[in-house]
Amino acid sequence: MKRIMMTMALATAMFLATTMVATAALKVGVLSDLTGPTSSVGVPYAQGVKDCIAHVNANGGVNGEQIEIIQVDYAYNVQQALSAYKRFMSEGIVALQGWGTGDTEALVKFVSRDRIPVFSASYSSHLMDPSAAPYNFTVAPDYSTQGRAGLKYIKDSWKEARPPRIAFVYPDKPYGHVPLPAMKEYAVELGFEVTGDEILDLKAMDATPQVLALKQQKPDFVWVGGTTPSTAVLMKDASKQNFGGTFLVNIWGNDENLHQMAGAACEGNLGMQAAAVYGQDVPGMALIRELTKDQPQMTHYIRGFVSTLVMVEGMKMAAANGGVNGESIKNALESMRDFDPMGLAPAISFFSDDHRPNMAVNVCTVKEGKMTFLQTVSLPREAKWLGK
Amino acid sequence: MQNCGLFFTSYNGEKQLFASGFQKVCLGLFMVAMLAAPQVLNLYHVSVLNLMMISVIAAVSLNLLTGVCGQMSLGHGAFVGVGAYVCAALAAKGLPFVFCLLGGGCVAAVVGMFFGIPSLRLKGIYLAISTLAAQLILEYLFLHMDFLTGGANGMAVDSPSLFGFAFNSDTRMFYLIFAVTTLCVLAVSNIVRTRSGRAFVAIRDFYQSAENVGVDLFRFKLQAFATSSFLAGVAGGLWAYYTMYITPEQFSIALSISYLAMIIIGGMGSVLGSILGAVFLTLLPEALNMLTSFIGSYAPDISSMTAPLKEGVFGLTLILFLIFEPEGLVRKWRLIKAYWKLYPFAY
Numbered sequence: 001m002k003r004i005m006m007t008m009a010l011a012t013a014m015f016l017a018t019t020m021v022a023t024a025a026l027k028v029g030v031l032s033d034l035t036g037p038t039s040s041v042g043v044p045y046a047q048g049v050k051d052c053i054a055h056v057n058a059n060g061g062v063n064g065e066q067i068e069i070i071q072v073d074y075a076y077n078v079q080q081a082l083s084a085y086k087r088f089m090s091e092g093i094v095a096l097q098g099w100g101t102g103d104t105e106a107l108v109k110f111v112s113r114d115r116i117p118v119f120s121a122s123y124s125s126h127l128m129d130p131s132a133a134p135y136n137f138t139v140a141p142d143y144s145t146q147g148r149a150g151l152k153y154i155k156d157s158w159k160e161a162r163p164p165r166i167a168f169v170y171p172d173k174p175y176g177h178v179p180l181p182a183m184k185e186y187a188v189e190l191g192f193e194v195t196g197d198e199i200l201d202l203k204a205m206d207a208t209p210q211v212l213a214l215k216q217q218k219p220d221f222v223w224v225g226g227t228t229p230s231t232a233v234l235m236k237d238a239s240k241q242n243f244g245g246t247f248l249v250n251i252w253g254n255d256e257n258l259h260q261m262a263g264a265a266c267e268g269n270l271g272m273q274a275a276a277v278y279g280q281d282v283p284g285m286a287l288i289r290e291l292t293k294d295q296p297q298m299t300h301y302i303r304g305f306v307s308t309l310v311m312v313e314g315m316k317m318a319a320a321n322g323g324v325n326g327e328s329i330k331n332a333l334e335s336m337r338d339f340d341p342m343g344l345a346p347a348i349s350f351f352s353d354d355h356r357p358n359m360a361v362n363v364c365t366v367k368e369g370k371m372t373f374l375q376t377v378s379l380p381r382e383a384k385w386l387g388k
Numbered sequence: 389m390q391n392c393g394l395f396f397t398s399y400n401g402e403k404q405l406f407a408s409g410f411q412k413v414c415l416g417l418f419m420v421a422m423l424a425a426p427q428v429l430n431l432y433h434v435s436v437l438n439l440m441m442i443s444v445i446a447a448v449s450l451n452l453l454t455g456v457c458g459q460m461s462l463g464h465g466a467f468v469g470v471g472a473y474v475c476a477a478l479a480a481k482g483l484p485f486v487f488c489l490l491g492g493g494c495v496a497a498v499v500g501m502f503f504g505i506p507s508l509r510l511k512g513i514y515l516a517i518s519t520l521a522a523q524l525i526l527e528y529l530f531l532h533m534d535f536l537t538g539g540a541n542g543m544a545v546d547s548p549s550l551f552g553f554a555f556n557s558d559t560r561m562f563y564l565i566f567a568v569t570t571l572c573v574l575a576v577s578n579i580v581r582t583r584s585g586r587a588f589v590a591i592r593d594f595y596q597s598a599e600n601v602g603v604d605l606f607r608f609k610l611q612a613f614a615t616s617s618f619l620a621g622v623a624g625g626l627w628a629y630y631t632m633y634i635t636p637e638q639f640s641i642a643l644s645i646s647y648l649a650m651i652i653i654g655g656m657g658s659v660l661g662s663i664l665g666a667v668f669l670t671l672l673p674e675a676l677n678m679l680t681s682f683i684g685s686y687a688p689d690i691s692s693m694t695a696p697l698k699e700g701v702f703g704l705t706l707i708l709f710l711i712f713e714p715e716g717l718v719r720k721w722r723l724i725k726a727y728w729k730l731y732p733f734a735y
Contacts, residue, residue, distance in 0.1 A: 035699045036699075071681070071684075072677055072681070073677065073680065074677075075673070075699065077642075077673070078631075078637065078638050079439055079670075080673050080674075080677070082435065082439060082631060083432065083435050083436050083439060083674060084677070085435075086431050086432040086434075086435030086436070086558065087432040087435075089431050089432070090430040090431040090432040090433075091432075101635070101637065102635060102637040102638065105542050105633050105635050106631050106633050106634075106635070106638065107633075108544070108632075108633050109544060109545075109631075109632030109633050110631075110632065113556070113632075124540075124541065126541045132544070172528070172531065173531070173540075173636075173637070174531065174539075174540035174541075174542075174635060174636055174637060175540075177531065177539065177540040178540045178541070
């Protein structure tokens with residue numbers, strides 16, 4: 001009985017410990033998936049965020065003020081994300097580094113009510129429209145823009161007289177569905193022939209039925225809206241079945257792990273990315289190498305780093321304008337024009353009526369087992385595409 | 389369990405929900421403490437309480453179906469989702485809060501009854517698979533019925549208001565959720581004591597005997613599905629109002645499993661058990677988060693190793709509960725009460 005009482009007392013003490021308010025600093029909440037279903041990419045992204053904050057603090061912080069991060073691992077659980085957000089709020093954060101689609105969407109109304117700017121790694125197009133999500137920011141353009149850029153890259157490299165044929169493979173989840181209407185519309189506009197759709201679960205262990213169906217459709221290109229494991233399964237089975245098309249993979253389906261999972265089957269396929277690949281010849285890579293002690297990191301690490309760099313720039317601009325709080329950071333970000341994150345990502349601008357960071361997407365491929373940057377594709381900032 | 393020396397001299401006395409004065413005083417003190425809680429707790433703690441109370445409604449409703457009536461359900465998360473989406477859709481049309489919440493509950497009840505129809509022929513694991521199908525079908529509908537649910541983009545919901553008073557902060561929402569939770573818990577506590585409730589228990593204990601003594605199996609099973617789903621829909625409505633943004637991802641199979649875990653850990657067939665289970669499973673991840681953050685603040689190098697252990701600790705806790713306290717937290721609570729009743733004489 002005493003043990004039970006002790007355990008209860010300890011649990012109560014731990015629960016109340018969170019009420020303790022630390023000393024003044026610019027506090028930033030970091031919502032990470034370190035143990036949940038997206039942890040394989042969540043861990044390097046969160047490390048990029050933390051390393052960037054450490055770098056900023058070591059170099060004078062925000063106008064001399066240090067940034068303190070409060071990190072919570074919410075394991076991709078929306079309920080835990082909500083309580084983590086409330087914990088951040090009770091500790092007085094001025095900005096938030098968020099993570100996935102589920103939590104970012106669940107927090108949209110909260111952050112706009114509490115005036116807390118959020119940088120997340122969820123790139124749903126409706127989060128780019130300030131009329132629906134005024135405090136949401138990202139450093140990568142939305143999935144639809146990424147998809148359109150991929151299609152443009154293919155079309156520009158297409159040499160044959162006939163129209164290129166494209167199929168779509170995606171999970172029956174919001175992440176898979178979000179960019180589809182936009183991509184299909186743009187594909188038709190560019191003169192593609194859309195051959196059909198196939199559903200492939202994110203946890204699929206076998207993609208033979210999908211590959212057989214694709215072989216019947218005979219597409220030249222297949223857009224893949226999965227994550228790295230499901231993409232690897234698809235590519236391996238396509239290779240086994242001698243499928244001749246090229247895969248064009250969404251941002252979360254191609255990274256440095258793809259070659260480890262799919263082996264030679266992923267060679268030569270295309271993938272969209274929003275940040276530099278480790279080792280790429282850009283000005284900021286020297287700093288990344290120094291911070292990581294020359295230990296190669298996934299591109300998600302660099303994106304986390306860039307996301308934080310842009311947020312810090314917004315904080316610095318807000319500080320120069322008078323003071324740092326959620327609203328002043330948001331206003332500062334909306335006046336940001338062509339901010340260059342040391343070449344680690346295409347230049348970033350936000351507008352009060354358009355939160356798309358840019359319309360530029362890096363197209364990558366896998367060459368001899370290594371993820372390799374090919375080209376940055378830029379699209380016009382069309383108002384009709386905002387939020388769609 | 390009644391207190392020693394509590395004797396009834398009338399049937400009415402025996403029928404009371406709270407039989408002793410001590411119970412009533414404790415409940416009164418608990419209610420006062422709950423009402424005062426948002427005034428002394430910070431935003432985070434109030435938010436955890438809100439999430440906890442929504443889980444309590446869902447867990448209590450599932451316990452009515454699974455614990456009391458013996459009808460296994462793996463689709464409860466989806467029924468919560470139905471309530472959330474209907475409530476959000478009605479709220480978007482400008483209908484008043486009470487109407488939206490009850491509307492969400494009623495549609496969830498109809499959906500629950502529909503998916504409860506197989507329960508006449510199926511039981512145990514077979515019914516579980518049938519309700520799992522309900523979960524998958526409803527998840528599919530949430531994602532693909534764009535015109536009603538917003539599809540992959542989800543739906544925004546405004547804060548509720550009642551007689552012109554907007555529940556637009558965590559503290560205000562706390563009182564609203566607390567009121568609804570109290571009503572729901574009281575409703576289930578009383579349903580269990582009614583003729584229907586006794587029929588549910590008879591069906592759970594042995595359906596053939598129940599039928600032999602005149603219990604209409606189909607009617608009462610459907611009634612259990614309807615009542616349980618109605619309350620799940622109410623929980624979903626509150627969730628939609630509280631989070632202000634709903635997407636299909638929020639009502640996945642993981643949610644159904646977590647509700648099931650709540651009633652197993654709390655104690656099957658017990659209202660208090662479901663409350664304890666909901667509280668325990670809402671607090672456990674928070675406590676584990678705090679523990680890993682605490683370790684991380686003193687030993688950052690170790691925290692990268694301890695963080696992944698969190699999920700394992702969560703699973704291990706569930707397993708240990710099932711091994712060492714299969715009757716759930718409610719039995720532990722009874723033992724604690726018995727200990728203090730006899731204190732200081734242990735035997």
